[in-house]
Amino acid sequence: MEKACADVFPLTTDSSEKQEAICIFGTGDFGKSLGLKMLQCGYSVIFGSRNPQGSSLLPRGAEVLSYSEAALKSDIIILAMHREHYDFLTELVDSLKGKVLVDVSNNRKINQYPESNAEYLAQLVPGAHVVKAFNTISAWALQSGTLDASRQVFVCGNDSKAKHRVMDIARTLGLTPLDQGSLAAAREIENYPLQLFPMWRFPFYLSSVLCVFFFVYCAIREVIYSYVKEKKDTTFRLVVSIPNRVFPITALTLLALVYLPGILAAILQLYRGTKYRRFPNWLDHWMLCRKQLGLVALGFAFLHAIYTLVIPIRYYVRWRLRNGTITQALANQDTPFITSTAWLNDSYLALGILGFFLFLLLGITSLPSVSNMVNWREFRFVQSKLGYLTLVLCTAHTLVYGGKKFLNPLVLRWHLPSAYILALIIPCSVLVMKFILIMPCIDKTLTRIRQGWERNPKYAQSALNGKSDI
Ligand SMILES: Cc1cc2nc3c(=O)[nH]c(=O)nc-3n(C[C@H](O)[C@H](O)[C@H](O)COP(=O)(O)OP(=O)(O)OC[C@H]3O[C@@H](n4cnc5c(N)ncnc54)[C@H](O)[C@@H]3O)c2cc1C
Numbered sequence: 001m002e003k004a005c006a007d008v009f010p011l012t013t014d015s016s017e018k019q020e021a022i023c024i025f026g027t028g029d030f031g032k033s034l035g036l037k038m039l040q041c042g043y044s045v046i047f048g049s050r051n052p053q054g055s056s057l058l059p060r061g062a063e064v065l066s067y068s069e070a071a072l073k074s075d076i077i078i079l080a081m082h083r084e085h086y087d088f089l090t091e092l093v094d095s096l097k098g099k100v101l102v103d104v105s106n107n108r109k110i111n112q113y114p115e116s117n118a119e120y121l122a123q124l125v126p127g128a129h130v131v132k133a134f135n136t137i138s139a140w141a142l143q144s145g146t147l148d149a150s151r152q153v154f155v156c157g158n159d160s161k162a163k164h165r166v167m168d169i170a171r172t173l174g175l176t177p178l179d180q181g182s183l184a185a186a187r188e189i190e191n192y193p194l195q196l197f198p199m200w201r202f203p204f205y206l207s208s209v210l211c212v213f214f215f216v217y218c219a220i221r222e223v224i225y226s227y228v229k230e231k232k233d234t235t236f237r238l239v240v241s242i243p244n245r246v247f248p249i250t251a252l253t254l255l256a257l258v259y260l261p262g263i264l265a266a267i268l269q270l271y272r273g274t275k276y277r278r279f280p281n282w283l284d285h286w287m288l289c290r291k292q293l294g295l296v297a298l299g300f301a302f303l304h305a306i307y308t309l310v311i312p313i314r315y316y317v318r319w320r321l322r323n324g325t326i327t328q329a330l331a332n333q334d335t336p337f338i339t340s341t342a343w344l345n346d347s348y349l350a351l352g353i354l355g356f357f358l359f360l361l362l363g364i365t366s367l368p369s370v371s372n373m374v375n376w377r378e379f380r381f382v383q384s385k386l387g388y389l390t391l392v393l394c395t396a397h398t399l400v401y402g403g404k405k406f407l408n409p410l411v412l413r414w415h416l417p418s419a420y421i422l423a424l425i426i427p428c429s430v431l432v433m434k435f436i437l438i439m440p441c442i443d444k445t446l447t448r449i450r451q452g453w454e455r456n457p458k459y460a461q462s463a464l465n466g467k468s469d470i
């Protein structure tokens with residue numbers, strides 16, 4: 001890998017559009033990758049290194065000098081080294097005066113140091129214009145040239161001219177600079193690459209808890225109960241039957257939980273009589289991760305659809321069918337055709353298929369390439385109206401699946417009802433509350449509140465005066 005890096009020739013070393021000279025301190029992974037990319041884009045690159053003679057595998061065309069010599073060659077210096085090694089810069093304070101120092105560093109932990117690395121650098125070298133940039137771009141992505149992940153470069157700094165010079169370099173490298181303001185934003189920018197899918201955390205934990213709970217619940221009802229009461233080994237159910245209950249139940253619960261915060265928000269607005277008060281933090285966060293909750297729900301619905309496909313080829317199902325037929329043939333009997341059962345069976349399957357289709361549609365419209373093509377009203381229509389229709393269809397699918405055995409005391413085992421009955425509690429509650437909220441008298445008040453009307457304008461005044469109790 002590293003050999004390849006040394007062998008790569010800059011594409012445009014003799015480009016007619018010769019760019020300025022840039023100095024990179026540090027010949028590690030990041031310094032080398034950034035240097036190569038810069039050479040390819042026509043910049044002259046001067047590396048600063050502790051050991052200029054010993055630095056090997058650097059891109060051809062780059063010059064390597066000691067740190068103090070390299071500092072004199074350019075007025076933009078990129079520090080491709082870890083914060084822990086910044087100390088030596090204090091010796092170069094004079095030669096760094098008035099220069100642009102670009103801090104690309106990341107830490108190992110969120111808020112590892114009391115101040116951001118860029119602010120620390122600004123304290124170490126007070127005469128330089130420190131700019132934070134490039135920390136969200138990986139050395140590997142720069143080197144492979146694919147940049148599959150984000151091309152966004154968050155840039156911040158107190159000197160606007162310095163910041164714009166760095167943003168121009170980012171643009172020339174084919175990246176997308178985003179101005180984040182003054183150096184005070186550096187802390188947040190340094191935290192970005194350390195966060196692992198922050199919006200997915202809540203949906204992930206919630207779905208794990210739901211899966212584990214329903215798995216244990218179903219295992220008690222269907223495996224342990226059979227073993228204790230009938231001495232029958234039904235452990236094979238743990239592999240397909242029970243997951244094919246747990247997955248759709250999790251999908252349905254999560255789908256209902258996508259629409260529950262909107263209802264709680266509406267109730268809160270009606271209760272307060274104003275929309276000018278902040279929602280509690282937990283509700284805000286819940287509202288913000290609805291997309292992720294919805295997509296996780298879609299994943300579980302997908303699993304349910306695939307597990308359902310294999311039902312007819314399962315050994316247990318084929319055995320039961322064959323055995324039933326032989327038993328009936330030997331007894332010379334047949335079971336009568338029950339039209340109502342046929343209706344219920346076809347209906348729940350049709351409802352499941354339609355619900356799944358709309359579920360997929362919601363997932364497709366949430367892809368940025370699709371959502372960019374529709375205006376916000378169209379997006380809200382799909383996400384909100386068709387989203388509720390999806391919830392109605394999936395809830396109806398489960399209700400009709402329950403059909404005649406629904407709430408039948410004979411299906412209780414150790415007083416525990418079937419799992420899908422528990423799974424219906426949240427979706428049915430959400431639908432009933434939504435039904436109440438869209439009643440004309442309530443909907444009219446809610447619409448007025450959302451248009452800025454206040455039942456008790458005193459609240460807005462106290463909020464404006466900063467005396468709000470929120
Ligand atoms: C597969 C799938 C994919 C999804 N993808 C996305 C996605 O890409 N992006 C996304 O955002 N969501 C996505 N979601 C989540 C969900 O579909 C949306 O958040 C949907 O808009 C929620 O509809 P709602 O009617 O509950 O909420 P909203 O229409 O957002 O309303 C919620 C609450 O916000 C408040 N509110 C609404 N309008 C106003 C107003 N004008 N003034 C003041 N307050 C107001 C009210 O209190 C209201 O009750 C997805 C869901 C699924 C299942």
Ligand SMILES: NC(=O)C1=CN([C@@H]2O[C@H](COP(=O)(O)OP(=O)(O)OC[C@H]3O[C@@H](n4cnc5c(N)ncnc54)[C@H](OP(=O)(O)O)[C@@H]3O)[C@@H](O)[C@H]2O)C=CC1
Binds near residue numbers: 105
């Ligand atoms: N690797 C990546 O993908 C990314 C890295 N970054 C940031 O870029 C910076 C550099 O990362 P990376 O290139 O991976 O790190 P490396 O450890 O590979 O390289 C760091 C370089 O710092 C120089 N250095 C200066 N003083 C010292 C010292 N006292 N001890 C050790 N090295 C020293 C060395 O260069 P020399 O021997 O020439 O003096 C060394 O090669 C870090 O702050 C990192 O957070 C940011 C985004 C992505």
Ligand code: HEM
Binds near residue numbers: 305
């Ligand atoms: C392709 C579309 C779908 C088909 C063909 C389908 C089919 C089925 C079948 C055959 C069952 C009975 C499983 C069994 O006997 O164990 C079932 C149960 C169920 N389905 Fe679906 N379904 C579909 C989509 C959905 C969707 C989108 C949801 C909701 C998100 C959903 C929620 C449920 C629930 C909660 C159960 C009850 C699970 C249990 O306790 O057994 N289904 N579905």
Ligand SMILES: [Fe+3]
Binds near residue numbers: 028029030
């Ligand atoms: Fe490294």
